[in-house]
Amino acid sequence: MLGLASRLRVLPDAELRHVIKVRGVSANGIHDFFDLAEALLDADNVQLALSHLDRSTLAVLAVAGQLTSSNSVPTLVAVTNRLFELGSTEVTLADVARRVDSLHAVLLAERNDGCCIPYDAVSAHLAHWPAQGLPGTADLAVTAPPVTLAAVPDTEIAFIDQLAAERAFGMVSSIAELVNELCREPARQLSRGGLGLPDIKRLAAVMTVDVDLVAPILALASRADLLAQSDGYWMETEAGEAWLLEHTTTRWAALAVAWLAALPPTVADILPRQAGLPWGDGLTAFIAWLYPAGGEWMLSQLTEFARDAELLGITASDTTSTAGANVLRGDLEVAVDIMAGALPAEVGAVYLQHDLSIVAPGPLAPSIDSRLRGMADVESRELASSYRITAASVNRALAAGENADSLLAFLASISLTGIPQPVDYLINESASRYGRVRVGRLTDGPNAPIAPPGNDTVFLSYVCSADAALLGTIAVDQTLAPLALVRAGDSEHLLSRFAGDAVFWALSDARYPVAAEDDLGEIVHLRRHQIARVTLTPTVDTTRNLIDKLRLRAESGVSVADAWLARQLDTAIKAKQTILVSIAMPGGAVVDYLLEPASVSNGRFRARDRRADIERTLPLKSILSITPAP
Secondary structure, three states, X not given: OHHHHHHHHHOOHHHHHHHHHHOOOOOOOOOOHHHHHHHHOOHHHHHHHXXXXXXXXXXXXXXXHXXXXXXXXXXXXXXXXXXXXXXXXXXXXXXXXXXXXXXXXXXXXXXXXOEEEEOHHHHHHHHOOHHHOOOOHXXXXXXXXXXXXXXXXXXXXXXXXXXXXXXXXXXXXXXXXXXXXXXXXXXXXXXXXXXXXXXXXXXXXXXXOOHHHHHHHHHHHHHOOOEEEEOOEEEEOHHHHHHOOOOHHHHHHHHHHHHHXXXXXXXXXXXXXXXXXXOOHHHHHHHHHHOOOXXXXXXXXXXXXXXXXXXXXXXXXXXXXXXXXXXXXXXXXXXXXXHHHHOOOOEOOEEEOOOOEEEOOOOEOHHHHHHHHHHOEEEEOOOOOEEEOOHHHHHHHHHOOOOHHHHHHHHHHHEOOOOOHHHHHHHHHHHHHOOOEEEEEOOOOOOOOOOOOOOOOOOOEEEEEOOHHHHHHHHHOHHHHHHOOEEOOOOOEEEXXXXXXXXXXXXXXXXXXXXXXXXXXXXXXXXXXXXXXXXXXXXXXXXXXXXXXXXXXXXXXXXXXXXXXXXXXXXXXXXOOOEEEEEEOOOOOXXXXXXXXXXXXXXXXXXXXXXXOEEEEEEHHHEEEEEEOO
């Protein structure tokens, strides 16, 4: 432990931070570098570190440990030769050196002057593996990997690619619906994690997927920065807003790039990068062989990313697609070209029907789809989408700044069937009625409506209309009951304790010809568009705090040797253990005392001499060695 503690003490902060993170050491109970060394050599922590090592690296470590136990310092050449003797035919000196460097970096061994010296606790732990059903040194060195499954026939790759393209198109469409829906109505993140069941069902219906896929798809979109949490709600981001206006292939590329960037290097290294290679049982068996002590953590990561790969068309039927193979190799442009040739072509025209429906004969260009959504409701989102124009949807477009002429001109530019008379009538009629109901923000001005007598509620907004009958209908409309509308003292306004935006959209959803107005009574345009405002909250860097504490303790002026002696004595005191202490006497003589330590302070320690049955106080600097009493 002394050697490891000394090494930790001189490590640069960046390397120390890396070790603490990779080895998963908790800051709890760590007060000095000896505590940290003890935690790193703990059996559970050693096992955790070994579980993340591949078979060949474990073989190098095990062989080095055996050579060290033979009272020799194992050179890299000796380790390489011993692996050859055990039957490992593909090992090279350069490969051994690279693996020793990785062991050195995670503090399982020390590389020094061309030698690999594992720490005793690590070698002892590896030596007990066979008793636990884990492979020993010989098995690690020579056991051959399982036979991998052959690629599917070329005739089946075309089917795999077609299926992958279908899934890619479906997933891009589903995520587009998800982003659009969360822009319209965000979903609340529960304090215990995940979404509530009502939100899950709503989003599943919008995306036309099973409820079990909502969380994985949400994670995919979040990974690509299309969605983010803001004030406890999942919302569209600015990147998501821009993504919706891109072509399907560009949308897919953004998702594929985000998937690849999040892929852990250890997982990426073992994934099949050739089209037609399977990801199923053969890959699982290979992982179990490659990581003999830790296949579970690798399999859990593989399961998550393999599921997402299937959703994105990187794979189909657990087999790498041609586009997916290029993504894994980093050839994104080639992958996009392949997908572009397989995905259905986008269209720029629609059929306007007399029943107020709009039918697209194929996937619409994103710019057209985005504007249609502003003036019509989506009814189905398949290969051929359909929309429906309603009074409420037209009112929504008018509230966002459109007018009858701009709406009709846009529809005429994309319609293959002209403008049906019912569509023309609905748009013009809605535009003529727009603003018959007004919603505004209550102010303290002299003309502001006042609350009815005896009502102490704090009202934030008002509803008014020149049509008294229409205002009366709104007042008794049960669908608007959550707004808790009450008559103002002048009987010409309805008051609400909710903000004007909430009242406006509630009235719009209820199909009233509502408009928002400012303090001067002028119509203002609103857009139902909520963008996530992500704020970085400061987090406590426990690793940084731990390193600062360790550095402060190390700079206290106490040498490593004295600190080590004090720790040994403190351990003996806590255990009430008798120890044999060698003391350097004046003149060069060395005297051994059988002592039971009592306390350590100010560079001296007090102990009970078991042989002489007296109490002694001795300086720490005179101690040459401490060993447990036999």
